[in-house]
Amino acid sequence: MADAITPRSVDYAQWYVDVVRAAKLADYSPVRGCMIIRPNGYALWENMRAVLDRMFKETGHENVYFPLFIPESFLAKEAEHVEGFAKECAVVTHSRLKLDENGRLIPDPDSKLEENLIVRPTSETIIWDTFSRWIQSWRDLPILINQWANVVRWEMRTRLFLRTMEFLWQEGHTAHATREEAIEEALRILDIYTTFAEEYMAMPVIQGVKTPSERFAGAVETYCIEALMQDGRALQAGTSHFLGQNFARAFDCKFQNQNNELEYVWATSWGVSTRLIGALVMTHSDDQGLVLPPRLAPTQVVIIPIFRNDAEKSAVLERAQAIERELKDAGFTVKLDARETYRPGWKFNEYEVQGVPVRVAIGPRDVAQGTVELARRDTRTKETVSGTGLAERVRALLDDIQQTLLARARAFRDEMTTRVDSYEEFKEVLEEKGGFILAHWDGTPETEARIKEETKATIRCIPLDRDAEALGTREEGCDMLTGKPSKQRVVFAKAY
RNA sequence: CGGGGCGUAGCGCAGCCCGGUUAGCGCGUCUGCUUUGGGAGCAGAAGGUCGCCGGUUCAAAUCCGGCCGCCCCGACCA
Numbered sequence: 001m002a003d004a005i006t007p008r009s010v011d012y013a014q015w016y017v018d019v020v021r022a023a024k025l026a027d028y029s030p031v032r033g034c035m036i037i038r039p040n041g042y043a044l045w046e047n048m049r050a051v052l053d054r055m056f057k058e059t060g061h062e063n064v065y066f067p068l069f070i071p072e073s074f075l076a077k078e079a080e081h082v083e084g085f086a087k088e089c090a091v092v093t094h095s096r097l098k099l100d101e102n103g104r105l106i107p108d109p110d111s112k113l114e115e116n117l118i119v120r121p122t123s124e125t126i127i128w129d130t131f132s133r134w135i136q137s138w139r140d141l142p143i144l145i146n147q148w149a150n151v152v153r154w155e156m157r158t159r160l161f162l163r164t165m166e167f168l169w170q171e172g173h174t175a176h177a178t179r180e181e182a183i184e185e186a187l188r189i190l191d192i193y194t195t196f197a198e199e200y201m202a203m204p205v206i207q208g209v210k211t212p213s214e215r216f217a218g219a220v221e222t223y224c225i226e227a228l229m230q231d232g233r234a235l236q237a238g239t240s241h242f243l244g245q246n247f248a249r250a251f252d253c254k255f256q257n258q259n260n261e262l263e264y265v266w267a268t269s270w271g272v273s274t275r276l277i278g279a280l281v282m283t284h285s286d287d288q289g290l291v292l293p294p295r296l297a298p299t300q301v302v303i304i305p306i307f308r309n310d311a312e313k314s315a316v317l318e319r320a321q322a323i324e325r326e327l328k329d330a331g332f333t334v335k336l337d338a339r340e341t342y343r344p345g346w347k348f349n350e351y352e353v354q355g356v357p358v359r360v361a362i363g364p365r366d367v368a369q370g371t372v373e374l375a376r377r378d379t380r381t382k383e384t385v386s387g388t389g390l391a392e393r394v395r396a397l398l399d400d401i402q403q404t405l406l407a408r409a410r411a412f413r414d415e416m417t418t419r420v421d422s423y424e425e426f427k428e429v430l431e432e433k434g435g436f437i438l439a440h441w442d443g444t445p446e447t448e449a450r451i452k453e454e455t456k457a458t459i460r461c462i463p464l465d466r467d468a469e470a471l472g473t474r475e476e477g478c479d480m481l482t483g484k485p486s487k488q489r490v491v492f493a494k495a496y
Numbered sequence: 497c498g499g500g501g502c503g504u505a506g507c508g509c510a511g512c513c514c515g516g517u518u519a520g521c522g523c524g525u526c527u528g529c530u531u532u533g534g535g536a537g538c539a540g541a542a543g544g545u546c547g548c549c550g551g552u553u554c555a556a557a558u559c560c561g562g563c564c565g566c567c568c569c570g571a572c573c574a
């Protein structure tokens with residue numbers, strides 16, 4: 001048995017790595033903390049990117065590309081920002097190598113750069129340096145841009161997709177004339193992320209705002225979506241920041257408003273990354289491998305022909321190709337795997353591990369009876385159905401799988417969300433059950449820090465309207481630790 | 497950066513403590529035959545600077561010294 005997957009009940013972390021590798025999403029690279037994204041993983045990212053890109057463009061954003069390298073001095077211009085990122089930057093100091101007297105490659109001392117370059121950990125600084133030249137008047141605003149790029153953060157500890165030193169993401173950067181407009185933008189993006197997570201990834205999320213200690217370095221407010229993984233740990237799936245005028249101040253970016261006054265520009269930035277692939281794996285997959293929501297699956301339907309001899313082969317393949325055509329015409333992504341180098345049983349397993357939502361098997365029996373065997377990945381059930389009207393049947397099946405995955409994940413999330421009122425209960429639930437814990441907090445960083453230190457749980461977010469209502473967190477109470485008054489419950493969890 | 501583990505065939509490992517012909521095993525790969533509706537079977541074959549550098553020795557995967565790298569757990573983080 002190749003590529004055995006460790007069951008989740010035995011070792012969840014190992015299961016995750018096993019699934020990623022068995023499903024051929026990614027490999028380790030020769031460089032510590034980096035990963036090779038394989039065709040299956042990259043196709044998934046391309047699908048995610050296509051959906052998000054469309055949503056960004058529909059809301060008026062345009063794509064751009066800024067350089068990978070940022071002058072070192074830029075990073076120092078925003079005080080909180082430098083503090084947040086300085087510790088994890090890759091720095092370029094030389095422009096060439098040479099052979100030393102021992103024949104080893106070393107950076108050529110003569111090529112030392114006048115000013116070091118950093119490999120972007122995020123692009124606010126270079127973008128606001130540029131905005132300061134693009135923006136003079138209120139007529140230049142708003143600017144709504146996005147870029148699909150790679151960034152590097154020199155992390156101590158990495159995990160495939162969830163935290164790698166280099167990762168792919170999109171980063172949106174916007175400039176506005178008013179505070180209100182910028183906040184509105186940040187929340188609009190948060191809604192896009194929410195829609196994407198729930199309707200495409202089939203992953204329910206809580207929309208919230210971060211506490212000051214969990215905020216993006218340089219932001220005034222960080223909005224986020226938080227998801228719950230199958231092991232009861234939370235995962236920050238996307239963030240949207242209201243940056244206030246912090247970067248405008250740092251890069252002296254002012255505009256003349258309609259009252260003929262000079263004013264700093266208001267900003268947002270927002271991003272989601274290849275981490276979402278990790279989130280997808282940890283939301284739906286099982287001990288048999290990857291489970292993908294149909295709306296993002298690179299292959300929605302795989303067709304597997306079964307035959308023993310040439311006569312059967314030609315009859316079966318003819319039928320299989322007709323079905324492939326029918327399903328492709330209906331708009332599905334379809335793969336007919338007619339390779340004779342692998343046997344049907346092997347293929348069944350292979351596509352199950354890779355999470356293909358629907359499998360159609362066609363053998364001599366089916367040709368004779370005008371049927372096909374339809375199997376769905378999410379429930380691992382199969383049935384033999386008539387071959388007529390197959391496209392509609394597949395459409396209904398894919399829709400049902402998409403809905404089932406979301407409903408299942410939502411039920412799990414709800415089941416794993418617990419209201420607690422005492423610190424004892426909090427610790428007990430955290431240890432024995434995990435998940436999201438809704439508890440009162442007095443709003444002080446001291447209490448937050450103490451809870452984190454004592455339990456490793458952090459405040460994932462303070463729910464915004466939609467989820468505050470759904471979760472019933474907007475009620476007065478007393479902090480579970482200090483007993484001080486609290487205006488609302490917040491979401492605690494151990495996080496990735 | 498602290499704690500732990502590991503570098504031997506493409507992958508996963510044994511051998512090392514106690515030095516001794518040609519360094520093994522499983523999976524994978526290749527060839528052939530039989531198979532093909534849930535990860536095939538049999539037979540044969542190919543594949544190795546034992547992480548790197550140095551030392552001890554008649555002899556080093558094995559002992560000694562140094563170096564490098566990776567993984568896991570913590571602190572930090574999308």
